[in-house]
Amino acid sequence: MNDDSVWKADRKHRVPTYDDIVKARSLLEGTVRKTPLQRSSTFSKLAGTNVFLKLECLQLTGSFKVRGALAKVGSLTEKQAGYGVIAASAGNHAQGVAFASARKNVPCTIVMPQNASPAKVAATRSYGAEVVQKGFNYDEAWEATQEIAKQEGKTIIHAFDDPDVIAGQGTIGLELMEDLAGADRVYLPVGGGGLAAGVSIAIKAKKPDIKIIGVESRAFPAMKESMAKGSLQSVKAGYTIADGISVKSPGKLTYEIVSKHLDDIVLVDDTAIVKTMFLLMERAKLVVEPAGAASLAYLLSNGHQAGKNEKVISLLSGGNVDMYLLGQVVAKGLMQMGRLVKIFILLPDKPGALKEVVDDIAELSVNIVEVEHDRLSANIPAGTAGVYLSLELENEKRSQKLLDFMKRKGIEFKVVS
Structure with a gap:
């Protein structure tokens, strides 16, 4: 067993700083894209305010997750890299870790549920990762991941509750402040909380008065309930098409950060998400996954909360959509309208x-x-x-x-x- 593979308590729970995010950006330089931030006349009109879209759906591997994965892999010691990395995921995190590992020539194993989408399994393998299918849901895959890591000495790359991963996601916040320093509000999706934690650290360090609002699925309000009760909470598994934010319990580290920096957590349902995905395809020519469209879906449904002259950013976090689901979104979007x-x-x-x-x-x-x-x-x-x-x-x-x-x-x- 490789002792370096196991997170030490002080390392795992270390709160990343603004300087950590700047350092992470240097690790990502030359690899990740600085994704566009563009004002949308269409969505500004629909929301009744000035809406700017951060197009992380155009990122490498189709999601922001590659930022955190690259930051984590780039921080490994030579010994850790030699043993390889392992992650549990059935979606964007899997592809992000696989891509990052291939770039750094680090052996990579991804544990995915046995019922994972064949398209997602194929995409993960295409980046050179060894895919092991264990269990029938994420929790069972996560248990298998920990067992393999312990046996083979691999370093686990957690999807959100890790300071290096959080710092990598925080590089989005640096870009937002460079491109629109005068922003009044930022809406972003919240699942485990890694994205919200990193972005909020980066933004609040430079502009403490900006409002940062996290958007969760109404079926998985884990972070909202945790913040309301003042302690980490778990929620019962519901159903949502936004599987990227269908997390029963946020991370301990991400909760600590989010509860300090986010101004509010709001909820959105699948009906609003479907309509927004449809509008993004038809009006903006953008394919955005359900979790990635959550922040804009809430804004379009509740835009009256923002003043007409405010500059509001909606972070579209990913664009990996199952093709069968996409067909349903088009049909249901047409029906809703x-x-x-x-x-x-x-x-x-x-x-x-x-x-x-x-x-x-x-x-x-x-x-x-x-x-x-x-x-x-x-x-x-x-x-x-x-x-x-x-x-x-x-x-x-x-x-x-x-x-x-x-x-x-x-x-x-x-x-x-």
Whole structure:
């Protein structure tokens, strides 16, 4: 066993400083991208304030996680590097650590759950990491990670509760202050708290009066509850599409930092996240993952809290989205905005019945994108046919106009989604 592989208590719980973040930046120089910070006219109008997007979704490996991973790997002793590193992750942390290890020629093992996305497993392997699949969730993978590290002397790279990782994530804060020193508020996603901890240290050191607001999933309000109760709390596992911030308990170190530096923790639900992801794709041509869109989702839903003349930064932390989920986001986003309506109509099973309905709908220049007939289901009476129509419209107002029109025409229907 390599004694250097085990975190010593004073090392693990050392609170990183502004100088540590500056040092971490020197380790990242020439490797990570300084991602753009750009004002969005579209989202400024929607939020009622001046919105600037920090595009960490365009970072190497598609996420901010590579910053912390590079900072940690770059801080290893020669002995530690020789034994290699290990991490538990089913997502962005896995790819960040794998990439960082490849850049430094450090042997890397990533433990992923057995039910991890094949695409994420393949992406992690593509950076040269050895992928070991253990357990059926993160907690079981984490247990396996600790066992392997103990047996083989590997250094564990924690996803968030590590001072070097936090310092690496804090380099984003340095960039924000360079590009928009006059910012009034920063909204960023919070899961385990590594990103929020690092960014808040960097920003508050230079501008203590800036408001930093963390955004958690309503299904996993672990940091919010911890701050409210004044001690580290765990929450029951809920469900959210924002798996990047679905953390049952924040880190001890990150909680200590976040509770000191963050001005507030707010919550956002999946409905707002889906709509925001859709708008980012359509309006800004940006693919942003659910956790990465959380801060903007909250801002768009609650923009009235910020003054019209304030400069507000929304940190889009990652862009790694499962392609199947992306398809659902597009469909659900269209439905939320009233631009895609699916209706069910029960018609006589005779020639021309459907044509009459279609001709009526065509009067409003509505695009029919899908037609599905159902004659065999138990709820379809003999002699009739159930028809599902997916209709594309310009906006919610036009959708309502269509439904009102169909009622006047005497067409019996129900909206199914």
